Amino acid sequence: MILYTHPASPNCRKVDAVVKHLGLEVEVQIVDILRGATRTPEFKLINPNAKVPVLVDGDVTLWESNAIAAYLASKTESGLWPRTNARYDIMRWQSWELAHFYPPARDITAERIIKPLRGLPTDETVCAKAEVDFRHYAGILDAHLAEHRWLVGDGLTVADFCVAACLTYAVPARLPLEDAPHVRAWLGALDELPAWRASSPPPM
Ligand SMILES: N[C@@H](CCC(=O)N[C@@H](CS)C(=O)NCC(=O)O)C(=O)O
Structure with a gap:
C-alpha cells in the first residue's frame, strides 16, 4: 500500500x-x-x-x-471499525466533522498558523466569525463527551481520530475550547495513546 x-x-x-x-x-x-x-x-x-x-x-x-x-x-479485526451497526454511528461523526466542525477549525487554523507561515497577515475578522460556529459545534461535542468516554460505543474507534484531528492545532491556533472541558479531557485521553501522539505533526 x-x-x-x-x-x-x-x-x-x-x-x-x-x-x-x-x-x-x-x-x-x-x-x-x-x-x-x-x-x-x-x-x-x-x-x-x-x-x-x-x-x-x-x-x-x-x-x-x-x-x-x-x-x-477494516484490514484487521480491531474495534476501530467494528463489524456492527456502530459503523453508521462512526459515519455520523465523520460526516459531522466534515460538514460542521472542521470548516471553522480550518478557517481559524489557516488564519493564525498557515498565513503567518506564508508571510501573510492574519485576518482576525475571519477568526471571529469562525469562532461563533466553532463554539457552537464544540458545545455539541462537549455535551456528548460529558456522557461518553469515546465518541461511539465503549471504546476507541476511527470516529475519535477523525474528529480529534480537527483539533490538532487547537493550542497554537487558539481554538476556543475553554467552555468545553469534556473535549479537553477526551483530547487528554487520546494523547495517552502512543499512536495518536506519534501522529502529531512535528513542531513548525
Ligand atoms: N476532505 C479532504 C480534505 C483534504 C485536504 O484538504 N487536504 C489538504 C491538507 S489538510 C491538502 O492536501 N492541501 C493541499 C492543497 O490544497 O494544495 C480529506 O478529508 O481528505
Whole structure:
C-alpha cells in the first residue's frame, strides 16, 4: 500500500493514527503541499481534487481521509471499525466533522498558523466569525463527551481520530475550547495513546 500524505496535515493525521495504532505496513510518500506538489498532472491522476491523503492499494485508489481511515481499519479485526451497526454511528461523526466542525477549525487554523507561515497577515475578522460556529459545534461535542468516554460505543474507534484531528492545532491556533472541558479531557485521553501522539505533526 502506498500512502500519499503530509505530516503537518490534520486530515492526513487521521490516517496516520490508524496506520500506527494497528501497526499496518504502508509505504509513505510525502507530498510537499506547501509547494503545490498536489497540483501536478501526475498527482491529479490519483486525486483530481489535488489533495492528500491518498491511498493506493493494488487496484484501489482512495481519496478522502475519512474513507481511507475506515478502509485501513477494516484490514484487521480491531474495534476501530467494528463489524456492527456502530459503523453508521462512526459515519455520523465523520460526516459531522466534515460538514460542521472542521470548516471553522480550518478557517481559524489557516488564519493564525498557515498565513503567518506564508508571510501573510492574519485576518482576525475571519477568526471571529469562525469562532461563533466553532463554539457552537464544540458545545455539541462537549455535551456528548460529558456522557461518553469515546465518541461511539465503549471504546476507541476511527470516529475519535477523525474528529480529534480537527483539533490538532487547537493550542497554537487558539481554538476556543475553554467552555468545553469534556473535549479537553477526551483530547487528554487520546494523547495517552502512543499512536495518536506519534501522529502529531512535528513542531513548525
Ligand atoms: N476532505 C479532504 C480534505 C483534504 C485536504 O484538504 N487536504 C489538504 C491538507 S489538510 C491538502 O492536501 N492541501 C493541499 C492543497 O490544497 O494544495 C480529506 O478529508 O481528505
